[in-house]
């Protein structure tokens with residue numbers, strides 16, 4: 001697989017960085033799942049030291065990276081993938097001063113703790129000083145990285161290689177107008193009303209945890225390489241290819257949120273668990289991008305998880321563990337899981353309005369990084385945009401600008417990945433129609449075959465190809481939202 005001597009040496013030397021990253025992931029997972037709140041500051045110091053070590057190790061590879069890049073035409077796909085991925089990382093670590101990297105690592109654990117308290121008390125002002133520091137730092141980082149069209153593009157590229165404001169400005173406006181058109185048709189049609197009786201029913205957390213564990217078993221998540229814990233904001237963490245962890249959440253009511261968080265994160269986990277083992281410990285043993293990552297979670301959550309076929313497998317589990325579901329049949333569950341209505345909370349948004357939430361965040365982040373919006377203006381900007389796009393206004397910041405963890409983690413530029421994920425999941429649905437009987441396979445619990453199909457389409461490649469190349473390779477075209485609209489129309493207007 002790797003025969004070129006330069007890339008071979010590069011890959012061997014990369015092992016140290018791989019080890020540092022894996023240790024960092026475990027510490028990050030622990031920060032979200034177990035950390036005593038007083039330890040936020042010292043954990044920030046630990047993470048900063050690790051990241052600085054990462055930067056120093058990277059810098060020792062620069063001459064080899066340059067050499068590998070110059071050999072481009074002599075390299076096979078895996079080798080040129082390694083050169084591309086490391087060159088992209090080099091761009092970050094060579095341009096961003098160590099001092100900024102240290103500052104980001106130190107502030108984010110404190111900001112996360114402050115955000116959690118601010119969110120609980122709906123107190124935006126107590127989070128504002130952290131947000132101001134993070135936005136100011138991200139602006140400085142973007143300026144060091146450089147950009148062509150807009151400063152925000154420099155940050156977008158960190159999450160989705162080669163994705164820019166130009167791409168996003170092409171994607172969002174037409175997507176949003178199509179979605180709003182669909183939304184008004186579906187609302188008029190009236191079959192998919194939100195506000196189902198099941199959403200208000202309370203559950204016992206222990207019973208809910210049993211449901212979530214049984215869902216993981218149903219999806220045949222490998223028990224010896226996978227675990228599930230609990231955190232405020234569900235997420236997936238890869239420590240190594242054989243140690244992939246998800247978290248879920250319990251709120252005591254509206255059990256669909258917990259079930260679909262579990263399915264969503266399992267979709268992320270499956271991607272990591274299924275990257276070609278032969279790529280282990282190399283720079284390309286990673287997902288192609290965060291957009292591709294979200295495509296896997298959304299595919300499992302929405303295309304499979306919310307289908308009638310999957311509900312036929314889920315209902316027997318629900319009936320056993322959550323007795324109040326007994327009086328509801330499969331059709332009731334289907335409508336409960338797929339109800340549509342403009343709402344305030346992104347993670348609970350239905351498939352039709354979800355990307356409108358992202359479009360709003362995209363505009364806000366572009367404004368923050370372009371210095372058109374000040375962090376202190378967020379609560380009012382948030383209100384105006386929700387009114388404009390969805391006709392609703394949050395009463396409190398907990399339902400508005402304080403709802404997401406991303407800004408406290410300095411993940412500015414991440415949000416568009418969610419929409420790319422939905423767009424790619426729509427493209428996968430479209431290819432699936434002619435290649436694999438998703439409904440039949442789901443109904444007969446043949447998930448192995450669906451996983452094998454996803455392995456061929458996406459998983460096995462790791463990040464050998466850039467996200468744009470992988471899109472062309474898998475779908476014969478660049479990201480295009482048409483298939484997502486086609487999928488949603490087929491589902492909601494059939």
Ligand code: MG
Nearest residue numbers: 264268294297
């Ligand atoms: Mg996700």
